[in-house]
Amino acid sequence: MTLDAAGTLAIDPLLDDAGTRIIVCCGSGGVGKTTTAAALGVRAAERGRKVVVLTIDPARRLAQSMGIDSLDNTPRRVKDVEGEGELHAMMLDMKRTFDEIVEAHADPERAKAILTNPFYQSLSAGFAGTQEYMAMEKLGQLRARDEWDLIVVDTPPSRSALDFLDAPKRLGSFLDGKFIKLLMAPAKMGGRAGMKFLNVGMSMMTGTLGKLLGGPFLHDVQTFVAAMDTMFGGFRTRADATYRLLQAPGTAFLVVAAPERDALREAAYFVERLAADDMPLAGLVLNRVHGSAAARLSAERALAAAESLEEDGAVESAENSVEISAEKRAENLDERGIVDQEGGKAGGRGSSVSSPEAAQSVKTVKSVKSVQPNKTAEPVETSGLSEAAESVNHAPSADDSVERLTAGLLRLHAERMQVLAREQRTRDRFAALHPEVKVAEVTALPGDVHDLAGLRTIGDRLAAGGSPAGAA
Numbered sequence: 001m002t003l004d005a006a007g008t009l010a011i012d013p014l015l016d017d018a019g020t021r022i023i024v025c026c027g028s029g030g031v032g033k034t035t036t037a038a039a040l041g042v043r044a045a046e047r048g049r050k051v052v053v054l055t056i057d058p059a060r061r062l063a064q065s066m067g068i069d070s071l072d073n074t075p076r077r078v079k080d081v082e083g084e085g086e087l088h089a090m091m092l093d094m095k096r097t098f099d100e101i102v103e104a105h106a107d108p109e110r111a112k113a114i115l116t117n118p119f120y121q122s123l124s125a126g127f128a129g130t131q132e133y134m135a136m137e138k139l140g141q142l143r144a145r146d147e148w149d150l151i152v153v154d155t156p157p158s159r160s161a162l163d164f165l166d167a168p169k170r171l172g173s174f175l176d177g178k179f180i181k182l183l184m185a186p187a188k189m190g191g192r193a194g195m196k197f198l199n200v201g202m203s204m205m206t207g208t209l210g211k212l213l214g215g216p217f218l219h220d221v222q223t224f225v226a227a228m229d230t231m232f233g234g235f236r237t238r239a240d241a242t243y244r245l246l247q248a249p250g251t252a253f254l255v256v257a258a259p260e261r262d263a264l265r266e267a268a269y270f271v272e273r274l275a276a277d278d279m280p281l282a283g284l285v286l287n288r289v290h291g292s293a294a295a296r297l298s299a300e301r302a303l304a305a306a307e308s309l310e311e312d313g314a315v316e317s318a319e320n321s322v323e324i325s326a327e328k329r330a331e332n333l334d335e336r337g338i339v340d341q342e343g344g345k346a347g348g349r350g351s352s353v354s355s356p357e358a359a360q361s362v363k364t365v366k367s368v369k370s371v372q373p374n375k376t377a378e379p380v381e382t383s384g385l386s387e388a389a390e391s392v393n394h395a396p397s398a399d400d401s402v403e404r405l406t407a408g409l410l411r412l413h414a415e416r417m418q419v420l421a422r423e424q425r426t427r428d429r430f431a432a433l434h435p436e437v438k439v440a441e442v443t444a445l446p447g448d449v450h451d452l453a454g455l456r457t458i459g460d461r462l463a464a465g466g467s468p469a470g471a472a
Helices: 011-016 033-046 061-065 094-105 108-115 118-126 130-145 163-175 178-189 196-213 215-228 232-247 261-276 299-331 343-348 356-371 385-391 398-433 452-464
Strands: 022-026 050-055 086-091 150-154 251-257 281-289 439-443
Touching: 011 033, 011 452, 022 033, 022 232, 033 050, 033 061, 033 086, 033 150, 033 251, 033 281, 033 452, 050 130, 061 086, 061 452, 094 108, 094 118, 094 130, 108 118, 118 130, 118 215, 130 150, 130 163, 130 232, 232 251, 251 261, 261 281, 261 398, 281 398, 299 398, 439 452
Parallel strands: 022 150, 022 251, 050 086, 050 150, 251 281, 281 439
Antiparallel strands: none
């Protein structure tokens, strides 16, 4: 079974459908959600729609790829988009979005008290779940404005893809939960008659909390709670409204994953969660899928061919070393087969006498390479020849270099085919679990995407959607 069993995810009909108003790209961190969201935005805009891409990626790669100096909490128009549509992009400013909520739902005096409160500043800057909650808030704001045909959301780079759905509820539960209500109780009961005994108990409780949390911190929390009293219900209400918006027919979820075991396991969890929450899943985008134009050559055959070439090359190299060593040895012999000496010493031992056997040996060694380049110079036997062969360094022949290069390429191909096989196994496991999920596969690019041209290439590959050569 392969991922094609469920059918290929058709991206262009999804982007062209006027009923599609929100596309949410979700998945675990590092699988290419930001690039996918940006590529979808570019393609939809160039096909005639007015699009805004909301990213929560702190790396700011989206701005760079779209040619914008910086992104902030306000949508910015992207230039150089071809076609009749428009593309806008923005990056979620978590704290600024929280500030806007406070300013919109509190009178100026109370808003000032909240915005300057130390506990609020910590909460709005980095409390667990705040980023995901504010992403939902911003999505709700953008949809309410009804200014764009399509909103593409790049979800936060969370440890788990499920954090995007769970964190807003967790934050809403905290802001509207028992702990907050407990902290609000002293302020609410302070002016009531007949509650002195209870106030004494509350004072004891807050005193204990003050020892655990620190008096100044507890005071900041109580001041924050008192100022936010009228707003807590609104957080839960808005979170629920945005949650219902994500379940609406105009929303489409795209689960983004890489062809790796952990990423696809996370994708499987997310698919199951979307189904449990009745959220519309469009399909799976499988990023960075490897392929090969020579897939018919298996890894086993490539490795066998590489080993054969390397063995042949090693034999030839050894034979060439023996030949060259024999030549050098012969060149250092006089006609009698004796090692040459300096002129003075030779003169003392008489004139040289030619040796027909030695001369024949020299001729044989010198002719070996030209006549039989792959044969050893067997007629030449001199003492110490093997040691000389090991010590001689020589440049490889052209044929030797080609064979080594070919063997190296074959080994690289074998590694690529092993990667393809591993990716196929992980895709098959996902398909076995969720055969109903449609898939668009995006072949890996040789480098990073850093401009509109790169985003268009990703968009083209998303639209093609099929398995790359050798991947199926």
